[in-house]
Amino acid sequence: MIKAVWIKHASQLVTLANKVPGPRIKDAMNELSIIENGSIWLENGIIQAVGTTEQLETLYKEREIEAEIIDATGHLLTPGLVDPHTHVAFGGSREREFEMRLEGATYMQIMNAGGGIHATTKMTREATEDALVDQTSKRLDSFLAHGVTTIEGKSGYGLDLETELKQLRVMKRLQEEHPVDIVPTFMGAHAVPTEYKGREEEYVDLIINEMLPVVAKEKLAKFNDVFCEVGVFTPEQSERILEAGKSLGLTPKIHADEIEPYEGAELAARVGAISAEHLLKASSTGIQAMAEQGVIACLLPATALYLRETAAKGRVMIDAGVPVAISTDCNPGSSPTTSMPLVMNLACISMRLTPAESLCAATYNAACAIQMEDKVGSLEVGKQADVVLWNVQSYQQLQYLFGVNHVKTVWKKGVKVVG
Ligand code: NIG
Ligand code: FE
Numbered sequence: 001m002i003k004a005v006w007i008k009h010a011s012q013l014v015t016l017a018n019k020v021p022g023p024r025i026k027d028a029m030n031e032l033s034i035i036e037n038g039s040i041w042l043e044n045g046i047i048q049a050v051g052t053t054e055q056l057e058t059l060y061k062e063r064e065i066e067a068e069i070i071d072a073t074g075h076l077l078t079p080g081l082v083d084p085h086t087h088v089a090f091g092g093s094r095e096r097e098f099e100m101r102l103e104g105a106t107y108m109q110i111m112n113a114g115g116g117i118h119a120t121t122k123m124t125r126e127a128t129e130d131a132l133v134d135q136t137s138k139r140l141d142s143f144l145a146h147g148v149t150t151i152e153g154k155s156g157y158g159l160d161l162e163t164e165l166k167q168l169r170v171m172k173r174l175q176e177e178h179p180v181d182i183v184p185t186f187m188g189a190h191a192v193p194t195e196y197k198g199r200e201e202e203y204v205d206l207i208i209n210e211m212l213p214v215v216a217k218e219k220l221a222k223f224n225d226v227f228c229e230v231g232v233f234t235p236e237q238s239e240r241i242l243e244a245g246k247s248l249g250l251t252p253k254i255h256a257d258e259i260e261p262y263e264g265a266e267l268a269a270r271v272g273a274i275s276a277e278h279l280l281k282a283s284s285t286g287i288q289a290m291a292e293q294g295v296i297a298c299l300l301p302a303t304a305l306y307l308r309e310t311a312a313k314g315r316v317m318i319d320a321g322v323p324v325a326i327s328t329d330c331n332p333g334s335s336p337t338t339s340m341p342l343v344m345n346l347a348c349i350s351m352r353l354t355p356a357e358s359l360c361a362a363t364y365n366a367a368c369a370i371q372m373e374d375k376v377g378s379l380e381v382g383k384q385a386d387v388v389l390w391n392v393q394s395y396q397q398l399q400y401l402f403g404v405n406h407v408k409t410v411w412k413k414g415v416k417v418v419g
Helices: 026-030 053-066 095-102 107-112 117-126 129-145 161-177 200-217 235-247 264-271 284-293 301-306 314-319 340-351 355-361 364-369 395-400
Strands: 004-014 034-043 046-052 067-071 076-079 081-083 148-154 181-189 223-228 251-256 275-278 296-299 324-326 387-390 407-412 415-418
Touching (some): 004 387, 026 314, 026 355, 053 067, 076 081, 076 395, 081 340, 095 107, 117 161, 129 161, 129 407, 129 415, 161 200, 181 200, 181 235, 200 235, 251 264, 264 275, 264 284, 314 340, 324 340, 324 355, 324 364, 355 364
Parallel strands (some): 004 067, 004 076, 081 148, 181 223, 223 251, 275 296, 296 324
Antiparallel strands (some): 004 034, 387 407
């Protein structure tokens, strides 16, 4: 039987306990509900009690013998980080493109020449399901080592029914085999595959008539995402695909206004997307529309840095009332990283989020972006016991000391998985 875990004396226990349902906006993103000299009791995979060490001593003194005691003196304790946007299940690697971009090629030039997403599609089609499970599992280990206990994962490197299903099945298997929780998203509309060049509408029809119905019937995905971008899918095509998914019970997400302004933020608001991603070039009208509809902006500052682009206007979005989440965008092209701590630092440095907003965006708001906030994203009684102990004293230090992995110990569903 797994013992209970009793963590005591944390210098800061950041609960992010929520007062109102739904994602946090504006000032609420700064309210972390911190307990000093904090303590938490984990049992049966669930958080049983949270409070000051003094309060928990009263509640649990008689059961002390039953628990593994962790002295967290001088350490920060937070919820497991949540990464709400990844392309984690892919074959192969694309380091040559990194060099090409440094030599002057752009992301879209490489993609239009058959590289980029097309290159990974080829490698993913060629890989066996077992090989993909193996490679992806190693990436999940790396996420855990960086304090990430829940991620979203997209298909979109198959671009044919068989391989899209293979990617989704890989994620389903890993959900069973690996401690990290994976929430699956179908993204058949990640690119128009090279064999459909010049027949884009036919590919859109294929997604709507053949891929989405199978994905929905087999319950392989919760969300449906589209890369709405000049030269990829138009806003009209994106809307058709997202509406088709909606009618089958898949909630829309959208890669919007990443490379060029394309009224993607406006589309996200119009179709009732749970989140819009990237948004580097989102218009003021689009930002306003997202605020009005409560669409979560899922911002990816590591991608902007890696493509040497100016990051999204995170500060402006929060001030306008848009709920903001942040993510690695882990993928083999524009953001090959699993480090949410780095993304939190970058959110402060390049988007001017406060350290508190950045932590909220990587935990509670991130959980909202994948509709998992009833289980993860904050340390509250009844939620999953996903907890990270850090080698820093405060969340301010965590955001300030950048480029270093400060993770000391990670518990997933109450079981120690790192440290
Ligand atoms: O979110 N922008 C589109 N898709 C991914 C990149 C995928 C790739 O380059 O393999 C992104 O950045
Ligand atoms: Fe992405």
